[in-house]
Amino acid sequence: MQELRAIPSAAKRPYGDLSDKELRTRMGLYLEAAETAEALAAEAREEYRQRHEALERDAEAITTRGREFATRADVVLTAAEALLTRAREETDAAAEAAQKAKELRSQYDKTETARRVGRVTLALTFTTKKAVKKATDKLVEQRMEAEAEEMRAKRAAADARAQAWDTLTEAPDARTLGATGYRPATVEDLATKLQELRTALPDRAQAIDTGDLRRRNDAHGRIQSSTRKAAEFRGYIDAVRQEQAYRRTIRELSPDRHDEEARYRADQAKQNRQVQH
Numbered sequence: 001m002q003e004l005r006a007i008p009s010a011a012k013r014p015y016g017d018l019s020d021k022e023l024r025t026r027m028g029l030y031l032e033a034a035e036t037a038e039a040l041a042a043e044a045r046e047e048y049r050q051r052h053e054a055l056e057r058d059a060e061a062i063t064t065r066g067r068e069f070a071t072r073a074d075v076v077l078t079a080a081e082a083l084l085t086r087a088r089e090e091t092d093a094a095a096e097a098a099q100k101a102k103e104l105r106s107q108y109d110k111t112e113t114a115r116r117v118g119r120v121t122l123a124l125t126f127t128t129k130k131a132v133k134k135a136t137d138k139l140v141e142q143r144m145e146a147e148a149e150e151m152r153a154k155r156a157a158a159d160a161r162a163q164a165w166d167t168l169t170e171a172p173d174a175r176t177l178g179a180t181g182y183r184p185a186t187v188e189d190l191a192t193k194l195q196e197l198r199t200a201l202p203d204r205a206q207a208i209d210t211g212d213l214r215r216r217n218d219a220h221g222r223i224q225s226s227t228r229k230a231a232e233f234r235g236y237i238d239a240v241r242q243e244q245a246y247r248r249t250i251r252e253l254s255p256d257r258h259d260e261e262a263r264y265r266a267d268q269a270k271q272n273r274q275v276q277h
Contacts, residue, residue, distance in 0.1 A: 094153035
């Protein structure tokens with residue numbers, strides 16, 4: 001009977017007011033919660049291991065994912081910048097050719113005017129119509145060459161600008177930096193975009209490294225929180241099992257006390273229903 005006296009009253013036990021069915025339901029819920037928390041802890045433990053080992057490998061190699069990203073992105077940006085330089089050179093060449101063509105047209109107009117004047121006037125200028133015609137033909141030839149060069153340079157500039165943008169948008173690292181959307185309309189727009197990408201590169205590389213450390217540390221935090229939660233639910237399970245063990249002992253050693261506790265639980269259930277209503 002000493003064993004029986006050691007068992008607190010139902011009112012003083014944590015789960016003493018629950019029916020046997022409620023106790024079994026509570027046990028099932030606690031078991032499921034504990035197993036879920038333990039599974040999450042195991043997943044976090046594996047994630048932490050992988051991330052920690054990856055960081056250690058990088059440390060041994062004296063590198064980080066952020067540095068590797070920066071190196072790859074720099075190669076892409078450098079290639080695009082070379083194409084930008086070509087586009088600028090061709091744009092300047094087109095402008096120079098356009099100016100030359102304009103000047104040649106002006107010279108042509110003056111020479112053509114001279115060709116139309118009389119022989120006396122031409123003689124006074126120590127020239128002839130044949131010489132003037134030869135000069136105008138030469139000017140026409142030079143003007144056409146300048147115009148052809150202008151068109152070639154414009155096409156070359158556009159091609160270089162397109163290649164520069166394709167170089168960026170086809171590279172995942174450059175897209176990460178912000179090389180997305182429509183192709184810049186002008187060389188200067190492309191230059192501005194490239195400068196923005198260059199400026200963003202260090203911060204993005206640092207963010208990658210910071211993110212790797214944060215994710216590793218987050219995994220460690222989830223290990224601890226999930227482990228604590230699992231231990232908490234395992235404690236609840238132990239308490240439920242203890243309650244079940246108490247009831248078996250009481251039923252075996254004192255049927256009267258068993259019936260008394262059954263009435264107590266029934267009264268508690270009735271009161272709870274009344275409160276709910």
